Amino acid sequence: MASTADQFSWQEPRNSMVRGAFVVVEGVDRAGKTTQVQRLCSKLYALGHNIKTIRFPDRVSTIGQMIGSYLQNETNMDDHVVHLLFSANRWEKAKWIEETLAKGYTIICDRYYYSGMVYSAAKNNPALSLEWAKQPDIGLPKPDVVIFLDLEPWQAEQRGGYGEEKYEKRELQQRVRELYLQLLNAPGGGMKVINAGDSMDAVEERIWNEVLPWVEMVEGGTYGAKVGKFEG
Template identity: 35%
Template sequence: MAGRRGALIVLEGVDRAGKSTQGRRLVEALRADGHRADLLRFPERTTEIGRLIGSYLVKEKNLEDHTNFCLDWCKQPDVGLPKPDVILFLHLSPEAAAERGNFGNERYENSSFQEKVLQSFSRLMKDKTLNWKTMDASKSIEDLHREIKSIAEETMQEVQNKPLGELWK
């Protein structure tokens, strides 16, 4: 039997769906309840490569753009990484995202590109080896937080004595 462990919980969604806000709120709430919790972001914009990606996204630097890779090719570097116990997809239409603050400040924050992102997530969610849960990101910040926290706590209980899986193996 595997030892007691935490849960790997991933938040996904289009730009401005609330991933950063909800991630911070979840970590704060779990810590307040006495759990050890860490927040990891990608890109992590404090590292050298993260700063390069960040400067590209905010249009400070121009780099060769390779956004037309197929989804299977893009998944290859992640094969064998720890498999998320749950992926919470914060669903928000590109039109609703465009109404949120600072939309358009980054290179790919436009409705047509975000629609493509949404379509790619739809294809990814067909992978039944992953535990996807779709959340309505148009809810209030607090209502969405309560729902996310509830699912996180349930997931933590379910996986505490199970081994961590490997992604796409």
């Protein structure tokens, strides 16, 4: 995925429009997010849409490298410190997201602040609630549409590479899933839930059916001339 942005981007947008759409793909670990982001980008690009991608955590920056070290179990940090690093990693890209959307590129984002909230709150640290976890991200660019790839923890365990990173443990993944669904059912939640346990082709088709109408509305100017802000 490191080369995805270059693969789908031109120096300047191929087509002019009001702004690009901001699409986020979320999900529990091993739900197939990265594969589905790649497929979605390919289909949108083939139709002539201006596409760029981003993935969080972005492990290129100094902050991102610290997060990578933590996720690979190479360092230990206080839960609050880790959460704020993840948030800072997103803020590093906030201006880029806004400017890229304004230029007419649709952004497909692999994980965003929803992940930051639920993974921190899932640790069951009494001093780090879901409400606390929301606060550092207030003001970040708000997605136009969010896809949640839902997968039972026992299904995730059967997929290749499971357990390589810190958060890939069944009990934690179960709490993460429950918190995602809690966000989904909250007022203004707005996530589109797709069963990631189906075949890759079936999941791809369902994502496509959810995302394409939003991209066309935003790029066509019938849904918000400016990207919104996360309000908590």
